[in-house]
Amino acid sequence: MPSALSLQGLTKRYGTLTAVDRFSLEVERGTVFGLLGPNGAGKTTLIKMLTTTMRPTEGDAYIEGRSVVSAGRRVRELIGVVPQENNLDRYLTARENLVLHARMHGIPSRDYVRSIDELLELTGLAGRRNDFPDTFSGGMQRRLVVARALVHKPRLLFLDEPTTGLDPQSRRALWEHIRTLRSEMTIFLTTHYMDEADSLCDRIVIMDHGKALVDGSATELKSQFAPPHIYELEVKRDAERYEELFRALPVVTSLERDKEAFRIVLKDEESLKLLLDSIRSGDIRKICTVEPSLEQVFLDLTGKAVRE
Ligand SMILES: Nc1ncnc2c1ncn2[C@@H]1O[C@H](COP(=O)(O)OP(=O)(O)O)[C@@H](O)[C@H]1O
Ligand SMILES: [Mg+2]
Structure with missing residues (x-):
């Protein structure tokens, strides 16, 4: 059985800057994996390569055994993505945003109607399903992006700084939601909030300057380094x-x-x-x-x- 995620010497250079430097990693299925690092560490670049929006300069990564370089289309079916910047369609209602996503994944309407209703319910947006995202708070927009990432039932969910800019209540609500997903899929998130990593992640890698510095559970890292x-x-x-x-x-x-x-x-x-x-x-x-x-x-x- 392949790992949920396997990175093999994954590298990205922007000109002379090496943003991700020969990164290798195996993540087991069902893990909530947290990638931590200060601004500029290379987290977003790494996620962009794993989610096929950016081509690696060198190396490759495999999602459930499929290469992000040579099997991008198949990889995109397997993953859900919550990017660092919300990229909702502001001219579509909350529900229409989810429907568009389902259609882009070729899901027939008989299959998506119910699951979209369920997702809107789960993320507490059912009452606002016909409103436009611009009228939502930051926390609601973020929950809608998470709901959208789940429409096609991904095996691996990527979240790039899911709670940056949210108030404490919205952060906790989103954490609760992420916890409910852990039994169904592998979760890969980046954050610079230590409390977030501490409370959500089974395994944490701290990276800086494109490289991994340490790897372990929160308890292991604390007892080893602090x-x-x-x-x-x-x-x-x-x-x-x-x-x-x-x-x-x-x-x-x-x-x-x-x-x-x-x-x-x-x-x-x-x-x-x-x-x-x-x-x-x-x-x-x-x-x-x-x-x-x-x-x-x-x-x-x-x-x-x-x-x-
Ligand atoms: N498109 C780009 N072109 C040039 N440099 C970039 C680009 N995107 C990011 N960088 C640089 O690469 C490094 C890693 O950035 P990024 O992956 O966004 O880090 P993080 O998400 O950890 O803050 C930073 O030094 C950043 O300035
Ligand atoms: Mg980033």
Whole structure:
């Protein structure tokens, strides 16, 4: 049985810029796969090649065993695509957008009428089926694009930054919907939201400069890359003096200070006592542990400089 998705040395160059650099990857069926990376990392370029809207410079990729280079038509039947920019037809109603998509896939009307009604219901758009997309909120437009991508019952669904620009309620509603799909198809999404990847994805690859940096579940990445002994500490006075003091402690592996508040990474659990012993009693306002986050892993791997 072929993997849902297989990338073999997939490469895209724009002139001298290598946007995707000999990318290889296997994704098993039924996975919710998350591709993470800062702006400009190459995520959209990668998705465009996988969804046959852009030809690779080198290498190939296979969707359920079919080459995106030489079997594009068959690949397009197997996949559903939610592009980074909504590309709804604004002169068609919500329902007509879905009908047009069904016809473009050669589905006879006896087959699509019911499934389109169901999709409109599932995405909470049934009451607005005869309205034009321009009258929809961002979240509703996004849900309509997702519904449209599902009309022809794809085996693999691609979502390029599905929730960028949405308010927290709409993001969560869309997550819920994506979760209901996971039993029926393989899902490949890109995002730069760590919480999104953390809550939705079984497997995460963080990419930058066209290459994969790490690969694993959210839990694996956190335990592998984020330091486990992080503390937030606030003192009542003498912050500068304490900063000097903490920096001199060999058990402190990293330290950041913002006024009276410190973020301290310690070598191990036993180091905490040494740290506390160095503070005068009564000088501590607050101390707590910090759970390692995927965001920390991401920043450690891709740096803190702002991109594009
Ligand atoms: N059509 C294009 N022509 C030239 N350069 C491009 C083009 N599209 C993207 N790039 C560049 O390729 C790199 C990867 O872009 P992109 O795939 O959009 O990244 P992401 O989706 O991760 O933000 C960026 O440096 C971007 O500026
Ligand atoms: Mg992008």
